[in-house]
Each structure stands twice: as C-alpha cells, then as structure tokens.
Amino acid sequence: MSRLRQIAPDSASRAADGTGWTLAALAIAGLAGLPIAAVLWTALAGGGGAGSGETVGDLAATVLPTYIANTALLMLLAGGIAAVTGTGCAWLIAATRFPGRRVLGWALVLPLALPAYLAAYVYADILDYAGPVQSALRAATGWGVEDYAFPDIRSLGGGALVLGLVLYPYVYLLARTAFATQSLTQFRAARSLGAGPSRAFWRVALPAARPAIAGGLALVLMEVLADFGVAEYFAIPTFSTGIFRSWLAMGDKAAALKLAAVMLLFVIALVAWEARTRRGRSDSRDGLAARGVDAEPLVVLSPLGKGLALAACALPVLLGFVVPAAWLASLAMSETARAAAGDLPTYLRGSLWLGLATALLCLACALLLAFARARSASRAAAGAIRLATLGYALPGALLAVGLLAPLGGFDVSMARFARDSLGWSGGLLLTGTSAVLVYALSVRFLTVAYNTVSGGLARIPPSLDAAARSLGAGPSRVLARIYAPLLAPSLAGAAALVFIDTLRELPATLILRPFNLETLATRTYRLASDERLVEAAIPALILLAAGLLPVLVLNRLGKR
Structure with a gap:
C-alpha cells in the first residue's frame, strides 16, 4: 500500500x-x-505630484493632439503599406509559379532582420540633398536646387514608408500560411462558376485569409506604435518621442506618465484586436501546403504576368533589405x-x-x-x-x-x-x-x-x-x-x-x-x-x- x-x-x-x-x-x-x-x-x-492637473491641461492644449494625430496617421500609412505588400506577395508566392519564386519565398522575410531605425538612417543618407540619388539627378539634368522638388524622406510619409518596408513580413508570413492552408476546392469552385482569378481572390481567398492578415497587421501596428528611432530621426512627434523628451529633455515626469497612460490605451486596443483575430482560423486538408510545393498552381500566369510577379516580389526585398545592407557594407569598408x-x-x-x-x-x-x-x-x-x-x-x-x-x-x-x-x-x-x-x-x-x-x-x-x-x-x-x-x-x-x-x-x-x-x-x-x-x-x-x-x-x- x-x-x-x-x-x-x-x-x-x-x-x-x-x-x-x-x-x-x-x-x-x-x-x-x-x-x-x-x-x-x-x-x-491624477498622479505626478503637484500641478499634475495643469500638466494634463497643458498637454491637451498643446502637444497631445499632435501626438495622437501623428501616431494614428503613422500607424495608418505604415500599416497600409505593410498590408498591401505582405498580402500581395503572399498570394503570389502561394498561388502562382514564376522564376525565382522559391528564393523569394524566404527572402521576403529578410527585412525583419533590419531594425527600422537603421533603415531610416540609410535612406536619409541616400535620399538627402547631398546623397547619391539627388546628386546623380542634378549631374544628369544640370538642374540647380530650385529647379526640382524632391520628396523629403525626413517626414511622416517617409517614416511610414520605411516602417512599412521593414515590417511587412509580419503580414506576409501569416498571410502566406493562410493562403497555403485554405481550401482549394472553394477557389476552384468559384473559377468553375465563371469568376476570373481576380474576382475569385477578392471573393473567396482574401475573406478566408482575413483573420491571419489582421493578426499580422496588428503586430505591425504594435511595432509602429513602439517605434522611437525612426520617429526621432525624422523629427515626427509621436508618443514615443514625446515620452522620451518629456522625461529626459524637459525633466517633466508627470507629463511623461500622462503620455504613457494615453499610449497604453492604444496598446490595449491593439492587444484586444490581435486576440480577436485569432478566432475563426481554420486549415484545410486540401490546401496548397498539403499538396506540396510542386503542386499545380491556383493561377497560371502568362510570361508577362510571371515577369510582373517577379518584380513585385523582388522590389520589397531590394528596398527593405538589399539596398540598406549593401549601403551599410559599402560604408563599413571606408577608412x-x-x-x-x-x-x-x-x-x-x-x-x-x-x-x-x-x-x-x-x-x-x-x-x-x-x-x-x-x-x-x-x-x-x-x-x-x-x-x-x-x-x-x-x-x-x-x-x-x-x-x-x-x-x-x-x-x-x-x-x-x-x-x-x-x-x-x-x-x-x-x-x-x-x-x-x-x-x-x-x-x-x-x-x-x-x-x-x-x-x-x-x-x-x-x-x-x-x-x-x-x-x-x-x-x-x-x-x-x-x-x-x-x-x-x-x-x-x-x-x-x-x-x-x-x-x-x-x-x-x-x-x-x-x-x-x-x-x-x-x-x-x-x-x-x-x-x-x-x-x-x-x-x-x-x-x-x-x-x-x-x-x-x-x-x-x-x-x-
């Protein structure tokens, strides 16, 4: 016993x-x-010591609307770039066949290896007035400084572009998995009923992958909200830069904590959204992943279509990883x-x-x-x-x-x-x-x-x-x-x-x-x-x- x-x-x-x-x-x-x-x-x-109420009033009357607007707009633009790029590339990799597809299938994840602030430093160096792009443009055309208007990379739009190029793999990874595991029968049934590839994508494939895409987008928005390096270097007033300046530069701890509290509301909303997107995901036994990488593609591309697909998938890799890495490597070889x-x-x-x-x-x-x-x-x-x-x-x-x-x-x-x-x-x-x-x-x-x-x-x-x-x-x-x-x-x-x-x-x-x-x-x-x-x-x-x-x-x- x-x-x-x-x-x-x-x-x-x-x-x-x-x-x-x-x-x-x-x-x-x-x-x-x-x-x-x-x-x-x-x-x-209402913590923060004496005068914290005045601090809240000052924030609401001065910088808080700017921080909210810039943070929300940066999330909207960067999230849109990441969603379109990641979803489009994931569909091309999962549903079509074109030269270089296997290499690009894993290369499209490489921009995640590059911290966003490094990409910001590189593109500011390349696209500034004294950088190689504008210098070559002036040398080729003979223009002066007042003869052309070049987009300013050190702006909210430039920051959104950099963040979108670096963070789109979050959407790409989840969307690629969703497209590869969803039912082939439903897509081919839509095609047999007369729907073209584009309509079948919008009406069948995309809705089925929407939870996964939304989950990847939630991760992108969390990273954009947390970003400090890009916003600081491009002089974009956001919550992260505002907290940093209030705490260290101005010594105003009450203001920094109030900004952190408002920022926490954004975080809670994103966490709740990300948790909600996990519901309703399902895999299919007749998906592309189950049939192997050499299975017949869902969409057969023409020679021109294959070239465009190659260009569409190669461009994010070039801009999000190859160009910044090559530029840093060239600078690192200098004395x-x-x-x-x-x-x-x-x-x-x-x-x-x-x-x-x-x-x-x-x-x-x-x-x-x-x-x-x-x-x-x-x-x-x-x-x-x-x-x-x-x-x-x-x-x-x-x-x-x-x-x-x-x-x-x-x-x-x-x-x-x-x-x-x-x-x-x-x-x-x-x-x-x-x-x-x-x-x-x-x-x-x-x-x-x-x-x-x-x-x-x-x-x-x-x-x-x-x-x-x-x-x-x-x-x-x-x-x-x-x-x-x-x-x-x-x-x-x-x-x-x-x-x-x-x-x-x-x-x-x-x-x-x-x-x-x-x-x-x-x-x-x-x-x-x-x-x-x-x-x-x-x-x-x-x-x-x-x-x-x-x-x-x-x-x-x-x-x-």
Whole structure:
C-alpha cells in the first residue's frame, strides 16, 4: 500500500504542487505588471505630484493632439503599406509559379532582420540633398536646387514608408500560411462558376485569409506604435518621442506618465484586436501546403504576368533589405569606419553582458510560467501568465517610465529612511543601475522566451514524468534527467531570440541605461543622430547580422 501511494500521489499533493506553480506565476505577473500598474495609477489617480492637473491641461492644449494625430496617421500609412505588400506577395508566392519564386519565398522575410531605425538612417543618407540619388539627378539634368522638388524622406510619409518596408513580413508570413492552408476546392469552385482569378481572390481567398492578415497587421501596428528611432530621426512627434523628451529633455515626469497612460490605451486596443483575430482560423486538408510545393498552381500566369510577379516580389526585398545592407557594407569598408571601430570591443562587451543577463532572467521566468501552465489548471495561473506575457506589446518608452516612477519613489523612501534612521547616505539603490534596465528588458521580452519554452514543454509527453516518479525519482532528478535534455533546444532558441532582441532594443536602453553603459544600438543611434553614419556602419552591420537568426526561425515557423 505504501508503494502504491508513492507511485500515485494523492489529490492533496497534486493540489499543493499546483498551488506552488500558481504562486510563482502570480509573483512573476506582479513584477511584470508593475509598469502597467504605475501608468494606470497615474492616469486614474491624477498622479505626478503637484500641478499634475495643469500638466494634463497643458498637454491637451498643446502637444497631445499632435501626438495622437501623428501616431494614428503613422500607424495608418505604415500599416497600409505593410498590408498591401505582405498580402500581395503572399498570394503570389502561394498561388502562382514564376522564376525565382522559391528564393523569394524566404527572402521576403529578410527585412525583419533590419531594425527600422537603421533603415531610416540609410535612406536619409541616400535620399538627402547631398546623397547619391539627388546628386546623380542634378549631374544628369544640370538642374540647380530650385529647379526640382524632391520628396523629403525626413517626414511622416517617409517614416511610414520605411516602417512599412521593414515590417511587412509580419503580414506576409501569416498571410502566406493562410493562403497555403485554405481550401482549394472553394477557389476552384468559384473559377468553375465563371469568376476570373481576380474576382475569385477578392471573393473567396482574401475573406478566408482575413483573420491571419489582421493578426499580422496588428503586430505591425504594435511595432509602429513602439517605434522611437525612426520617429526621432525624422523629427515626427509621436508618443514615443514625446515620452522620451518629456522625461529626459524637459525633466517633466508627470507629463511623461500622462503620455504613457494615453499610449497604453492604444496598446490595449491593439492587444484586444490581435486576440480577436485569432478566432475563426481554420486549415484545410486540401490546401496548397498539403499538396506540396510542386503542386499545380491556383493561377497560371502568362510570361508577362510571371515577369510582373517577379518584380513585385523582388522590389520589397531590394528596398527593405538589399539596398540598406549593401549601403551599410559599402560604408563599413571606408577608412573612417574602420578607424571608428577601435572602441567597438567596449560596446560589444556592454551589449553582450546585457543580452546574457536578460536572456538568463527571461529563461528562468519562462520556465516557471511554462510549468505553471502545465501543472496548474487554475484560472489565477492562466490570468497571471497572460499578464506576465503582455510585455512584448508594450513600447520600450512606456515600460521605462512606468518602471522609473515606482522604483524612483522606492529609492527616495529608502534613502530617506537610511539617512534619518541609520545616519547613512549612500545615494539611490536602483535608479540609474543596470538592474533596472535588465528588469525592463526582461518584462519586454519575456513573451518571446515563454512562447518558445512553452512550445518545447508541450512536446514532452506527461507519461515520461509519471514513469520516472513511479520508479522513485525525485523532482530534481526528473528535471535533470528528463526535462533538461529534452528542453535544451527550446531553451537555447529562447535565449538566442531574447539576446538578439535585447541587442536591438533602443528606447528603453536609452532611458534606463547607466551613464557608463553603451551598447551597439545606443552607439549607432548617437553616431547617426550626429550625422556620422559612416562611423556607425560597422555596429549597424553587426546588429543587422544578429537579426538574421530570428528571421530564419520565423520563416521556418511560417512554413510549418
């Protein structure tokens, strides 16, 4: 009987085990939700100290309408470019056959490897008055500065174009999967009833793929809302730039928190929309994906149509990846760029340790959340996991000010207590330290680690755990002998993705970093802001090369 009890733990022990995982998930959710709670408290309680009411009135009368209008218009334009480009290319890749289709099928994802602010630096350098495009135009025509009107890339339209070219792969990946898995029977039935390829696309294929396209578009809009580098470099007043300037340039913490609260409304709306788009998705067993890459295409193109399809799919790759990468590579080969690379080891060390610390913390939290999901069926655990993994939708600027407000208050209280009670004045404990930066980045990228680790854990049969327990293995031995080897690929992938995202993060790092910490992203930003793009070319290329790994992972997942 005692052996039977050892093999089959009673319900009380299982409940206690689930309670422990639930408490761990709640603790992580509390830490991850701290910046959201701080921003909401400021908005609902009118926080920000004395005069905060006047600050709200000043914002509403001066900059707030501009921030709302510019942010909404930037999201509308960039989202439209990304939706049209991603959907059109996905349909051509999934439903037609033309030369170069297989190469372009994965190459269309490459622009995601390029941070949007790097693309902004490159295109500003290429298209400015002294750049090669306008210089060649004046040399070819003999025109002067007043003889032609060239579109200004440093504008809201230019920022939307850059963001759309870099972010359209989010729509492309989901739309390509949707087109490849939807029913061929419905499309061919529409064709047999006399509908042409265009009408069948608009009436059958596009409506069936609409949830996936909307989900990709929601991701694009989240990235546009969170963008800081493009908006700052092109002088576009948005919420991210407004928070940054209010907090650091003007020292107005109340205004920054109020802007973050309004920005949070945009985030909540986008998260709700993205969650709603997941409903109603379905796959078909007679889709293109089920029939293989060499199956008969849905639409047979003429020779001219094949050439146009090739051009339509190649142009986003050229503009979104090839041109910026080639331009940075050409700048990196100059003597000036090589001379400026002397301090590169310093920035590499800062980026490496920051990425490793964030990756390790995210892995630990992701493991706890993944086991809480697997071992606890309580609604509290599920709600805690949703809250803890909301950080990826939060812009870096919002996270930064949302953390600095409560942590700054905690630091001031502790410093006052130490001075009055202990006679010790050692300054602030957390504010301005690397620990706060690692904390913020972990909240931001915990979603990436959790999704990867949870997916790996879901592939491990529960029977392995039960069999090991029945043979007398304790929890630590089960973890070391079963879960650690089987989860190793997922853990390595999660660590790599978090590490790379940390390297590329700009607004949170700029606001929270200590004075003695410089990363590749902040170094590139400062050099480019000073119009020293040549000196920033080598760090920018390193960031570009690092971004290729998550792009390859995304492309592989998209094919699945």
